[in-house]
Amino acid sequence: MTKPVFTPSREWSEDAHVNSLPQYKLIYRKSKDSPESFWTGIAGRMEWIKKWDEVKEEDFVNGKIRWFKNGKLNVSANCLDRHVAEGNGGKTALIWEGNNPEEDQSFTYSELLTEVQKCANVLKGIGIQKGDRVCMYMQMVPQLPISMLACARIGAVHSVVFGAFSADALRDRINDSECKLLITQDTGVRGTKQNIPMKINADKAVAETPSIEHVLVVKRTGETIKMQSDRDSWWHEKMDTADAVCAPEPMDSEDPLFILYTSGSTGKPKGVLHTTGGYLVYAAYTHQIIFDYHEDDIYWCTADIGWITGHSYIVYGPLANCAVSVMFEGVPNYPDFGRFWDVVDKHKVTLFYTAPTALRALMKEGNEPVTSRDLSSLRLLGTVGEPIKEPEWNWYCNIVGKGNCPIVDTWWQTETGGILITPLPGATPLKPGSATFPFFGIEPVLMTEDGHEIEGNDVSGLLAIKHSWPGQMRTIYGDHDRFIETYFSQFPGYYFTGDGARRDDEGYYYITGRVDDVLNVSGHRIGTAEVEGGIGKADGVAEAAVVGFPHDIKGQGIYAFVTPMTGVDGNETLAEKIRQSVIADIGPHVKPDKIQFTPALPKTRSGKIMRRILRKIAEGDVDDLGDISTLADPSVVESLVKERV
Numbered sequence: 001m002t003k004p005v006f007t008p009s010r011e012w013s014e015d016a017h018v019n020s021l022p023q024y025k026l027i028y029r030k031s032k033d034s035p036e037s038f039w040t041g042i043a044g045r046m047e048w049i050k051k052w053d054e055v056k057e058e059d060f061v062n063g064k065i066r067w068f069k070n071g072k073l074n075v076s077a078n079c080l081d082r083h084v085a086e087g088n089g090g091k092t093a094l095i096w097e098g099n100n101p102e103e104d105q106s107f108t109y110s111e112l113l114t115e116v117q118k119c120a121n122v123l124k125g126i127g128i129q130k131g132d133r134v135c136m137y138m139q140m141v142p143q144l145p146i147s148m149l150a151c152a153r154i155g156a157v158h159s160v161v162f163g164a165f166s167a168d169a170l171r172d173r174i175n176d177s178e179c180k181l182l183i184t185q186d187t188g189v190r191g192t193k194q195n196i197p198m199k200i201n202a203d204k205a206v207a208e209t210p211s212i213e214h215v216l217v218v219k220r221t222g223e224t225i226k227m228q229s230d231r232d233s234w235w236h237e238k239m240d241t242a243d244a245v246c247a248p249e250p251m252d253s254e255d256p257l258f259i260l261y262t263s264g265s266t267g268k269p270k271g272v273l274h275t276t277g278g279y280l281v282y283a284a285y286t287h288q289i290i291f292d293y294h295e296d297d298i299y300w301c302t303a304d305i306g307w308i309t310g311h312s313y314i315v316y317g318p319l320a321n322c323a324v325s326v327m328f329e330g331v332p333n334y335p336d337f338g339r340f341w342d343v344v345d346k347h348k349v350t351l352f353y354t355a356p357t358a359l360r361a362l363m364k365e366g367n368e369p370v371t372s373r374d375l376s377s378l379r380l381l382g383t384v385g386e387p388i389k390e391p392e393w394n395w396y397c398n399i400v401g402k403g404n405c406p407i408v409d410t411w412w413q414t415e416t417g418g419i420l421i422t423p424l425p426g427a428t429p430l431k432p433g434s435a436t437f438p439f440f441g442i443e444p445v446l447m448t449e450d451g452h453e454i455e456g457n458d459v460s461g462l463l464a465i466k467h468s469w470p471g472q473m474r475t476i477y478g479d480h481d482r483f484i485e486t487y488f489s490q491f492p493g494y495y496f497t498g499d500g501a502r503r504d505d506e507g508y509y510y511i512t513g514r515v516d517d518v519l520n521v522s523g524h525r526i527g528t529a530e531v532e533g534g535i536g537k538a539d540g541v542a543e544a545a546v547v548g549f550p551h552d553i554k555g556q557g558i559y560a561f562v563t564p565m566t567g568v569d570g571n572e573t574l575a576e577k578i579r580q581s582v583i584a585d586i587g588p589h590v591k592p593d594k595i596q597f598t599p600a601l602p603k604t605r606s607g608k609i610m611r612r613i614l615r616k617i618a619e620g621d622v623d624d625l626g627d628i629s630t631l632a633d634p635s636v637v638e639s640l641v642k643e644r645v
């Protein structure tokens with residue numbers, strides 16, 4: 001029986017929004033017993049142009065989810081105008097910390113509002129209207145959140161594509177949602193890379209995206225790039241002449257706010273669609289309660305805005321709460337392994353939210369980069385994206401937090417819009433590796449394979465959620481059937497997460513990882529089928545199967561089993577071709593760590609690849625491969641084990 005190892009001090013809890021376990025339990029019970037009145041109270045904190053007339057509609061059979069029906073509001077007005085009107089215009093909204101330590105910039109709420117209004121007018125001038133899709137393909141530059149908020153202001157739907165994706169991956173995402181405008185930058189800087197070819201990639205993509213009418217280019221580095229005069233324009237030129245007033249568009253609570261592509265178990269990424277009212281209410285409320293955000297906090301989430309964590313917890317949640325949000329263009333090890341801690345010291349960060357993979361990489365470098373910096377401003381730490389193991393949890397708690405900061409291990413997904421399972425820092429006694437208990441309004445259940453709820457404690461199962469919450473995704477863009485099929489068909493009446501979990505003897509949840517063909521590599525969510533597709537495009541490859549294996553830093557590494565075409569040698573030349581093909585098809589963040597050539601893959605008689613066996617081989621667990629009698633040719637396994645890399 002694991003006992004909690006950390007309980008917040010009395011002083012810490014006293015000022016917290018939720019300050020004891022009994023208080024958590026009380027509010028949780030209310031949120032569960034009367035969700036309508038609970039969420040009415042929370043949503044009322046936002047500024048609505050027209051109040052909703054029904055709190056929620058929840059039909060998991062048809063995947064029909066609605067929150068705050070017929071309410072009208074504008075997300076950018078709630079994130080900016082509201083605070084300025086309340087006298088907070090002079091408060092810092094965004095601190096941008098550049099990749100190179102001498103570069104930073106900050107925006108007050110008034111300044112950010114002006115930039116957003118100008119950008120909104122630029123978008124309108126280009127012909128962007130309510131409902132149009134706008135794609136952003138950028139690194140972590142301030143123009144990214146500005147353009148997201150500008151879209152929200154005029155009712156355009158943004159689709160941010162993570163800046164490491166390749167031209168082909170960008171093209172496919174643009175085409176899937178038929179974006180009209182692409183916003184990008186000349187080149188990007190990240191760590192020692194001082195010239196990431198963003199515009200070159202964008203040009204390549206846009207050559208095959210008939211829907212794109214215009215490309216807006218932010219000058220980040222000043223590197224010479226080609227502009228196509230009838231299609232491209234410079235961000236700064238348009239902004240210079242744009243009017244600084246643009247009234248926010250009244251949006252329906254269920255109007256789309258954004259699309260964000262994520263990986264599933266097929267090769268085609270899913271365009272996760274989030275809408276306006278519920279998403280904003282949920283992002284803001286979770287940000288306030290889980291990070292225990294107070295007025296004078298300086299909050300820093302190290303995620304990239306190209307992923308959901310950046311959307312909800314760099315941009316929308318913090319800004320809706322009138323917080324100071326730090327955004328960071330760089331990487332933890334540039335110019336050295338103390339960079340995170342330099343930034344914490346420089347901006348006196350109080351709330352710090354990062355990923356276990358970063359902690360593992362930093363922990364490996366020893367304590368000196370941490371202990372040589374002044375981290376006394378920190379009062380809370382958070383993690384997200386993958387399970388955190390005990391060694392890095394203890395290091396985070398004791399070396400970074402000096403034993404004084406609660407750690408919120410937050411479990412959630414692109415699909416959930418915000419955090420669902422998490423400690424509340426002033427209330428929850430912590431156990432390393434456990435995301436602890438459900439947030440208000442969330443009812444997690446563990447299911448058996450055949451769809452029965454597993455009751456009681458000290459049990460494991462498949463993690464599903466019983467009722468809707470405001471931040472839940474509403475559909476997969478352009479493919480509602482896939483939405484129903486992916487999330488609601490495995491366990492009718494429940495939202496299925498794709499994760500497995502354990503509930504310990506005290507009811508603490510431990511997320512054990514994906515149970516589908518999705519990998520989690522350095523906190524990036526990657527579909528094995530996508531990687532296989534990229535490998536398959538390399539000349540000389542007949543077939544490939546990709547599985548994960550435990551990796552010290554990345555959490556999971558990518559192990560590819562590849563069958564070359566007859567007459568082609570499985571040698572280093574082919575391996576390099578494969579790596580390049582994956583980089584071109586998806587991006588460098590999904591390059592296989594290991595490639596094993598094999599004349600054949602283990603298949604059943606009906607031709608299905610037995611991934612279970614491949615997973616065991618990749619993990620090095622070759623003594624007990626389980627039942628291999630159903631294989632068409634069991635001898636394949638022996639050579640796979642022998643040739644393991």
Ligand code: WTA
Pocket residue numbers: 262307308309383384385386387388409410411412413414415435497498499511512513514520523524525
């Ligand atoms: C995993 C990221 C364990 C999980 C916000 C989930 C986690 C997937 C945790 C979603 C955590 C996220 N502990 N596992 N605290 N947080 N995961 O969509 O497998 O990029 O299903 O969203 O990350 O990844 P996504």
